[in-house]
Amino acid sequence: MRVISQYRSVPNDDVPVVLSRDGPHGPVVQCANTAAANRGIQPRDRIVDAQAIHPDLHVEAADLEGDQILMQRLVHWARRWCPWTAQDGADGLFLDITGAAHLFGGEAQMLRDIVQRFAMQGLTAKVALAPTAGAAQALARYSPHTAICHQSTVAAHLAALPVQALRSDAQTNRLLTRLGLKTIGALEAVPRQALMRRFSHMAADLNPLILLDKAMGKTPDPLNAPADHITFTVRSRLPEPVIDPIPHLKGLVDDLCATLATAEQGARQLLLTIYRIDSECRSVSVVFAKASRDPAHVLRLFDGKLDGIDPGFGFDLLTLEATRVEPVSLVQDRLDGTRDTQTDIAGLLDRLTARLGQDRITWSSWTQTHKPERVEGRIPALQGGPSPALLVCHERPIRMLKPAEEVHVIYAVPEGPPSQFRWRRVVYKTTRHAGPERIAPEWWRDKPGTRLRDYYKVEVQDGRRFWLYREGLLHDGRGDDPRWFVHGFFA
Amino acid sequence: MENDSTYGRVLHLPRRIASSQQSGPHPAALPSLTDMLTPIPSDPSATGFLLASLSEITGPILWVQDHASRRENGFVYTPGLTRFGICHPILQVHVSHARDVLWAMEEGAACAGLSAVVGEVHGAPAVLDFTATKRLAMRADVSGVPVFLLRSSDPGVLSAARDRWRVTSLPAQPHPHDARAPGAAQWDVDLFRARGRAPGRWVASYEPDHARAADRLRLVSRPDAGPMDARDQPIPERSKR
Numbered sequence: 001m002r003v004i005s006q007y008r009s010v011p012n013d014d015v016p017v018v019l020s021r022d023g024p025h026g027p028v029v030q031c032a033n034t035a036a037a038n039r040g041i042q043p044r045d046r047i048v049d050a051q052a053i054h055p056d057l058h059v060e061a062a063d064l065e066g067d068q069i070l071m072q073r074l075v076h077w078a079r080r081w082c083p084w085t086a087q088d089g090a091d092g093l094f095l096d097i098t099g100a101a102h103l104f105g106g107e108a109q110m111l112r113d114i115v116q117r118f119a120m121q122g123l124t125a126k127v128a129l130a131p132t133a134g135a136a137q138a139l140a141r142y143s144p145h146t147a148i149c150h151q152s153t154v155a156a157h158l159a160a161l162p163v164q165a166l167r168s169d170a171q172t173n174r175l176l177t178r179l180g181l182k183t184i185g186a187l188e189a190v191p192r193q194a195l196m197r198r199f200s201h202m203a204a205d206l207n208p209l210i211l212l213d214k215a216m217g218k219t220p221d222p223l224n225a226p227a228d229h230i231t232f233t234v235r236s237r238l239p240e241p242v243i244d245p246i247p248h249l250k251g252l253v254d255d256l257c258a259t260l261a262t263a264e265q266g267a268r269q270l271l272l273t274i275y276r277i278d279s280e281c282r283s284v285s286v287v288f289a290k291a292s293r294d295p296a297h298v299l300r301l302f303d304g305k306l307d308g309i310d311p312g313f314g315f316d317l318l319t320l321e322a323t324r325v326e327p328v329s330l331v332q333d334r335l336d337g338t339r340d341t342q343t344d345i346a347g348l349l350d351r352l353t354a355r356l357g358q359d360r361i362t363w364s365s366w367t368q369t370h371k372p373e374r375v376e377g378r379i380p381a382l383q384g385g386p387s388p389a390l391l392v393c394h395e396r397p398i399r400m401l402k403p404a405e406e407v408h409v410i411y412a413v414p415e416g417p418p419s420q421f422r423w424r425r426v427v428y429k430t431t432r433h434a435g436p437e438r439i440a441p442e443w444w445r446d447k448p449g450t451r452l453r454d455y456y457k458v459e460v461q462d463g464r465r466f467w468l469y470r471e472g473l474l475h476d477g478r479g480d481d482p483r484w485f486v487h488g489f490f491a
Numbered sequence: 492m493e494n495d496s497t498y499g500r501v502l503h504l505p506r507r508i509a510s511s512q513q514s515g516p517h518p519a520a521l522p523s524l525t526d527m528l529t530p531i532p533s534d535p536s537a538t539g540f541l542l543a544s545l546s547e548i549t550g551p552i553l554w555v556q557d558h559a560s561r562r563e564n565g566f567v568y569t570p571g572l573t574r575f576g577i578c579h580p581i582l583q584v585h586v587s588h589a590r591d592v593l594w595a596m597e598e599g600a601a602c603a604g605l606s607a608v609v610g611e612v613h614g615a616p617a618v619l620d621f622t623a624t625k626r627l628a629m630r631a632d633v634s635g636v637p638v639f640l641l642r643s644s645d646p647g648v649l650s651a652a653r654d655r656w657r658v659t660s661l662p663a664q665p666h667p668h669d670a671r672a673p674g675a676a677q678w679d680v681d682l683f684r685a686r687g688r689a690p691g692r693w694v695a696s697y698e699p700d701h702a703r704a705a706d707r708l709r710l711v712s713r714p715d716a717g718p719m720d721a722r723d724q725p726i727p728e729r730s731k732r
Contacts (some may be wrong), residue, residue: 341604345551348602352584352595361584364569376569378583386551386580389569396571398542399535399564424533431662434672459673463660464534488568491539491575491676491697 019062134215138165159185232322241314266291266328275317290346291326397488465490523631526652550606553599560613589616625651
């Protein structure tokens with residue numbers, strides 16, 4: 001079976017296409033399609049050589065990691081045919097169909113089904129059925145037609161295949177070819193003792209005799225199948241369509257939390273899906289600040305979230321799935337009977353976020369800068385924790401306006417803040433002031449032409465203390481007369 | 492010599508006991524639900540007084556603002572809070588309607604991990620009635636988390652808050668080094684409704700240099716703070732010659 005990366009647009013069969021990967025001396029061919037292979041392009045050829053010979057060659061970069069991820073998904077997908085599947089090399093799958101073939105109407109019918117289902121996914125599968133894994137992969141890769149062999153016929157099927165089909169290393173293959181042992185049948189015909197001495201120093205997974213024994217079924221070759229992914233999904237099928245999901249939610253949540261508790265997991269994200277009778281589905285998702293499996297807490301997060309869900313003409317199936325889980329061990333109260341308050345805050349963050357939205361609940365984040373409005377940023381509470389505040393030497397207001405609001409100067413004085421100004425339609429008279437504190441623009445961040453600011457702490461006649469600033473200086477060449485803004489309030 | 496002159500006699504003026512000593516707890520001790528009203532908008536004095544009374548806290552604060560109060564009064568600027576000794580993080584929640592402020596405050600009041608819950612509402616929205624404040628106060632009574640309601644430009648409608656303060660700015664104390672500059676902040680605080688103690692009116696200021704955190708908020712009686720109390724004591728006589 002050959003994994004072909006997804007093309008942006010699938011080329012025709014007569015267009016030669018190769019996939020390239022990085023080799024030690026420049027890019028090399030990872031694999032070639034039929035048209036390219038017919039022209040004699042082999043894997044591990046240099047791309048530049050191939051392009052020089054075939055100017056119309058299409059070269060695409062191979063996505064090896066993507067292929068690997070796809071293969072791992074296919075390993076689990078292939079369990080639709082049998083319970084034991086494993087990956088074989090970079091481009092193969094082993095399916096142990098012992099006792100499963102009759103479910104698909106016999107072995108030949110099953111192989112046809114496998115080829116067909118892979119083709120439906122856009123993948124070309126070459127399949128073979130043999131009593132051992134070694135024989136099956138050799139037949140799948142090197143046999144010209146789909147082979148089905150049994151214990152009695154495996155030797156006959158393998159005899160015609162080249163020795164490369166045993167998948168020893170290149171050096172051994174070359175040695176065997178030099179000895180005149182070009183096929184597996186020839187290798188098997190040689191007396192064993194003569195060869196055993198020559199290959200006795202080789203590792204077991206490269207020794208051609210041991211590989212041959214495994215393929216023939218004389219040595220056991222167990223399949224190591226990876227464990228199934230555990231999905232935490234509960235569903236509730238209803239006898240007839242309903243409109244309101246809320247009465248069914250409690251049962252679902254209780255079931256899911258019990259499942260999670262058995263597996264010692266906690267959910268970080270839940271997805272509730274309703275399947276409507278008009279073949280549509282709607283889902284609602286909730287996120288947790290800390291993994292949880294407390295049914296009461298989960299139920300509270302769904303409060304009010306289901307009002308916006310559109311049930312259409314009703315739905316008859318609900319599923320609740322934990323899309324992200326984390327291990328959570330049992331939580332125990334402290335010895336003195338008090339609870340861990342960190343858990344309380346995580347629960348509070350969950351409830352606030354579920355109802356108000358993620359961007360509304362924020363912690364402070366800090367930036368090293370002189371601009372007062374840039375020092376403190378906001379990060380959503382579910383994405384990051386609180387960080388310790390930066391130390392600011394100068395006196396800073398306790399409240400800030402965003403953006404700063406312009407004041408109308410009524411009576412300016414040459415030095416210092418205006419002695420009378422109007423802000424929000426009220427006239428203020430300055431009684432005392434402190435300053436200025438000059439904050440220059442940061443040339444590495446600000447746009448060119450940004451003006452400096454002179455900040456003043458200004459007390460007005462009713463006792464309030466404003467933080468005013470003048471943007472720019474007179475005749476600084478960066479605009480008109482400087483304007484005044486109120487930026488914050490002192491206590 | 493003793494009889495012909497009042498020289499050396501100490502005038503026995505009665506002295507008012509500060510209202511803070513009349514009842515047990517400190518006037519700014521933290522009850523369950525406290526209203527802090529500022530009659531005019533964008534007056535930061537209530538925030539200052541609130542922060543001064545919060546300087547003993549030991550955990551994060553939940554600060555909920557509705558959109559109108561954020562536009563009128565600005566948002567809380569954490570670098571300015573370090574002067575009040577508040578170095579714990581503030582979880583800011585910004586909602587659009589006063590209804591959500593009340594809901595978020597109720598959620599916060601039920602969370603024992605917080606050290607205080609502050610909600611800010613501008614004006615007098617219809618949802619913030621006596622029932623809503625009663626609900627908040629009872630929720631705060633159960634959990635023990637102090638809850639504050641900052642209400643700017645509030646007409647003084649009915650509220651079930653245990654303590655209700657009206658706070659306005661006063662001209663600052665003189666600056667120790669610069670006669671033209673304002674010094675430490677002062678506020679006129681008026682406790683006009685209180686449960687379990689007498690209301691009163693003080694001039695409050697914050698003195699960050701005190702060793703005990705409880706002493707940093709200083710309350711001084713105003714000279715025009717009403718009639719003498721029956722328990723007011725005369726100034727004790729100095730040692731007689």
